Amino acid sequence: MMINCPHCGNRDSGEFHVRGEAAQRRPDYSEGQDAFAEYVYGRTNIAGIQHEHWYHVAGCRNWLTVERDTRTHAIISVAFAREARP
Amino acid sequence: MSAQHYSIFALARQALAKHRGWTPAWHNAAPRERYDIIVIGGGGHGLATAYYLAKVFGQKSVAVLEKGWIGGGNAGRNTTIIRSNYLTPANIPFYEMSLKLWEGLEQDLNYNAMVSQRGVLNLFHSDEQRDAHERRGNAMRLHGVDAELLDTAAVRKMASFLDFENARFPIYGGLLQKRGGTARHDAVVWGFARAAAALGVDIIQNCEVTGFVRDAQGQITAVETSRGQIGASKVGMAVAGNSSRVAALADLRLPIESHVLQAFVSEGLKPVVPGVITFGAGHFYISQSDKGGLVFGGDLDGYKSYAQRGNLPIVEDVCEEAMALMPMVGRARLLRSWGGIMDMTMDGSPIIDRTPVPGLYFNGGWCYGGFKATPASGWCFAHLLARDEPHPVAAAHRLDRFAAGHLIDEKGAGAQPNLQ
Numbered sequence: 001m002m003i004n005c006p007h008c009g010n011r012d013s014g015e016f017h018v019r020g021e022a023a024q025r026r027p028d029y030s031e032g033q034d035a036f037a038e039y040v041y042g043r044t045n046i047a048g049i050q051h052e053h054w055y056h057v058a059g060c061r062n063w064l065t066v067e068r069d070t071r072t073h074a075i076i077s078v079a080f081a082r083e084a085r086p
Numbered sequence: 087m088s089a090q091h092y093s094i095f096a097l098a099r100q101a102l103a104k105h106r107g108w109t110p111a112w113h114n115a116a117p118r119e120r121y122d123i124i125v126i127g128g129g130g131h132g133l134a135t136a137y138y139l140a141k142v143f144g145q146k147s148v149a150v151l152e153k154g155w156i157g158g159g160n161a162g163r164n165t166t167i168i169r170s171n172y173l174t175p176a177n178i179p180f181y182e183m184s185l186k187l188w189e190g191l192e193q194d195l196n197y198n199a200m201v202s203q204r205g206v207l208n209l210f211h212s213d214e215q216r217d218a219h220e221r222r223g224n225a226m227r228l229h230g231v232d233a234e235l236l237d238t239a240a241v242r243k244m245a246s247f248l249d250f251e252n253a254r255f256p257i258y259g260g261l262l263q264k265r266g267g268t269a270r271h272d273a274v275v276w277g278f279a280r281a282a283a284a285l286g287v288d289i290i291q292n293c294e295v296t297g298f299v300r301d302a303q304g305q306i307t308a309v310e311t312s313r314g315q316i317g318a319s320k321v322g323m324a325v326a327g328n329s330s331r332v333a334a335l336a337d338l339r340l341p342i343e344s345h346v347l348q349a350f351v352s353e354g355l356k357p358v359v360p361g362v363i364t365f366g367a368g369h370f371y372i373s374q375s376d377k378g379g380l381v382f383g384g385d386l387d388g389y390k391s392y393a394q395r396g397n398l399p400i401v402e403d404v405c406e407e408a409m410a411l412m413p414m415v416g417r418a419r420l421l422r423s424w425g426g427i428m429d430m431t432m433d434g435s436p437i438i439d440r441t442p443v444p445g446l447y448f449n450g451g452w453c454y455g456g457f458k459a460t461p462a463s464g465w466c467f468a469h470l471l472a473r474d475e476p477h478p479v480a481a482a483h484r485l486d487r488f489a490a491g492h493l494i495d496e497k498g499a500g501a502q503p504n505l506q
C-alpha cells in the first residue's frame with residue numbers, strides 16, 4: 001500500500017501511522033457521558049470507502065485525511081487534514 | 087438425522103468395503119419458514135453455539151445461516167493455538183472453561199479435532215518482563231490454572247535452537263502453560279457441524295443475512311437473507327470480522343474495528359519446534375503443524391480492513407522477528423501466507439451479550455484470540471440465547487462495559503484496537 005502525501009509524494013505505508021476514522025468528532029461537554037462513550041469507543045467501521053487520519057511520522061509529519069476503500073485497500077484521495085474535514 | 091459413529095472398528099469395516107460406505111458428515115439443509123433460534127455465521131463460534139443449544143439447552147428448532155461455506159472465515163484461517171494464560175479475573179475463568187472443554191471435545195463430538203496439548207511457552211527478555219510474566223503466572227495459579235516459570239536453563243532444555251545470547255533480546259526465561267497447545271481448525275468446524283446436525287440443527291450455507299425484520303415494538307421477528315425471509319424468535323450474531331456490518335443492518339454501532347491479521351506457513355520440516363513459542367520482545371509466535379510446516383504470525387497490519395489479505399511491511403516485520411528468535415528459520419522456505427479479518431474491541435476482550443434490539447444477541451469482538459474460545463463461547467452464547475441470562479463465566483463480557491467503565495483490559499492499551 002502506497003500513500004501519496006501531498007507534501008512528500010508517493011511513499012510506502014510503513015512511513016505512516018494510522019489514527020482511525022476521521023469523521024469522529026469530540027462532543028461538547030454539555031452532550032453528556034453517552035456522547036463521550038460513543039466518541040471514545042464507538043466506531044462506524046464500514047466495509048467500503050471511509051475517511052481516516054494518517055500521520056506521516058517518518059516524513060513531513062503532517063496529519064493527512066486519506067479516503068480509502070477498506071474492502072480493497074485502494075486509496076481514492078489524500079489531503080492535509082487541516083484542509084479536508086469530512 | 088443420526089450420524090455414522092466414527093471409531094477404529096468403523097474404519098476397519100470401511101477399509102474392507104473399499105471406503106464406499108461413508109455417508110456425508112452432515113446434512114446440507116435448505117431453509118425452513120421459521121426457527122426458534124437463528125444463529126448468523128457458520129464459523130466455529132456459530133456452530134458451537136448451535137451444538138450446545140441442542141445438546142445442553144434442549145433447543146429443537148435451531149438454524150445456522152452462513153453466507154459462504156462453513157469454516158471459510160477466521161475459523162479456517164487461524165494459527166490454531168489454544169491456551170488459557172490470561173491475566174484479568176474476567177478472562178481467566180472463561181478461557182479456562184474453554185480449555186477444559188477442549189480436553190474432552192473429541193469424545194463429546196466423536197470427531198478427531200487433533201487437540202494436542204504440546205505446551206505454550208511465552209518467552210521474556212528482561213527483568214521487568216520476568217516480573218510481568220510471574221504476575222501473570224500467579225494470577226493463573228490463583229484461578230487454578232497451570233503455569234510454570236522457567237529459567238534460561240529450563241528453556242534451553244526445551245528449545246536449544248533459540249538465540250539465547252541475542253545482543254538486543256537475550257532470553258531470560260519463559261512462562262509455560264503445559265496444557266496449552268494446538269487443535270486442527272477445520273476439524274473443529276466439521277466436528278461441531280456434524281454433531282449439531284445430528285441433533286437436528288439445520289446448517290444452511292450460501293445464505294447471507296441482508297436485513298432484520300422488526301415489529302412495531304422493535305422486536306426482531308425474522309431475518310432477510312439471500313435465500314428469502316426466515317422467521318425467528320431470537321437471533322444470535324456470531325460473524326466475527328463482519329460484526330459491525332451485520333450490526334449496522336439493525337442500526338447498531340459497535341465498539342469494534344475490523345483489522346487484518348496475517349499468518350504464514352513454511353514447507354514441511356522434520357519435527358523441530360516443541361509446542362508453541364512466543365517472542366516477548368515483539369509480537370511473534372510459532373508452532374509446527376503435524377504435517378511439519380512451521381506456522382507463525384505476528385502483529386496486525388494496523389489499519390482497518392475487510393480485504394482478507396495484508397501488505398508487505400508486516401511480512402518483513404514477522405520475518406525479522408523470526409530471525410531474531412530462531413535464526414535457523416532463515417533456511418526454511420515460505421509456502422503460503424494469508425489474512426483474516428479480526429473483530430478488534432476497544433479493550434481486547436470479547437463480548438457475549440444482549441443488544442439494545444429486542445430479540446437480537448451478540449457474540450463477537452474475538453480479536454485474534456477467538457479460536458481457543460470456540461467451545462466456551464458457544465456454550466455461553468447458547469446459555470444466553472436459551473435462558474436470556476448470561477453464563478456466570480461470561481457475565482462480565484458485556485456490550486455496555488465501555489460506557490460503564492468496566493473494561494476488561496488485558497494489556498492496558500486503551501481504546502486503540504490496533505494496539506491490542
Ligand SMILES: Cc1cc2nc3c(=O)[nH]c(=O)nc-3n(C[C@H](O)[C@H](O)[C@H](O)COP(=O)(O)OP(=O)(O)OC[C@H]3O[C@@H](n4cnc5c(N)ncnc54)[C@H](O)[C@@H]3O)c2cc1C
Binds near residue numbers: 348
Ligand atoms: C491469521 C489468524 C490467526 C489466528 N490465530 C489464532 C490463534 O492462534 N488462536 C486463537 O485462539 N485465535 C486465533 N485467531 C482468531 C480466530 O480465528 C477468530 O477469533 C475466530 O475464528 C472467530 O470466530 P469464528 O470461528 O466464529 O469466525 P469465522 O470463522 O470468521 O465465522 C464468522 C462467519 O460469519 C459469516 N458471515 C459474515 N457475515 C454474514 C452474513 N451477513 N450472513 C451470514 N453469514 C455471515 C462468515 O462468512 C464467517 O464464516 C486467528 C485469526 C487469524 C485471521
Ligand SMILES: [Zn+2]
Binds near residue numbers: 005006007009056062
Ligand atoms: Zn509527507
